[in-house]
Amino acid sequence: MAIDKTLYDRLGGKPTYVTVHKIFYDKAYAHPWLSRYFTDKPQELLENQQTDFMIQLMGGPKCYSGKSPKSAHQHILITDELFELRAQMLSESITEAGISDELRDEWLAADATFQRALVKTSEDECVRAYPTQPVLNFQR
Numbered sequence: 001m002a003i004d005k006t007l008y009d010r011l012g013g014k015p016t017y018v019t020v021h022k023i024f025y026d027k028a029y030a031h032p033w034l035s036r037y038f039t040d041k042p043q044e045l046l047e048n049q050q051t052d053f054m055i056q057l058m059g060g061p062k063c064y065s066g067k068s069p070k071s072a073h074q075h076i077l078i079t080d081e082l083f084e085l086r087a088q089m090l091s092e093s094i095t096e097a098g099i100s101d102e103l104r105d106e107w108l109a110a111d112a113t114f115q116r117a118l119v120k121t122s123e124d125e126c127v128r129a130y131p132t133q134p135v136l137n138f139q140r
């Protein structure tokens with residue numbers, strides 16, 4: 001029965017994530033504020049990590065081997081405003097990939113479960129993995 005299928009299956013599997021994340025990171029890397037967080041990261045690497053992570057999160061094969069979202073972002077000041085800007089950009093990217101509003105909302109709900117773990121209110125909450133690691137905090 002269709003209802004038993006995972007969100008990963010209902011989205012059409014890996015090609016859908018590859019398409020959405022290409023659209024999404026093209027926008028993120030072109031955005032005057034969000035792009036500043038990605039200056040030393042190759043876009044393709046982020047696209048691949050995000051694809052593997054989301055596939056696993058939504059019931060697909062276990063293929064993600066990176067850090068947990070909380071530890072990957074511990075040195076980044078992500079405010080609610082920045083998180084919501086990213087969520088809006090993701091929403092537009094999913095729609096542009098031709099996905100239905102129902103499936104888009106399920107994707108965004110899965111993504112939003114990380115808001116509390118990622119959002120910080122001040123730079124004091126940022127943690128460096130090693131002493132010279134830069135804290136990423138850019139003003140709009």
Ligand code: HEM
Nearest residue numbers: 037038041049050053066067069072078082083086111114
């Ligand atoms: C405004 C919000 C966000 C910003 C500015 C942001 C920024 C970044 C940056 C700069 C990296 C590279 C970190 C590094 O390698 O040092 C990264 C990695 C990553 N991000 Fe985000 N991120 C945001 C939200 C999210 C969300 C909501 C998710 C999914 C739940 C996510 C998933 C990931 C994953 C899976 C990686 C790879 C982690 C690893 O393997 O090290 N990010 N992000």
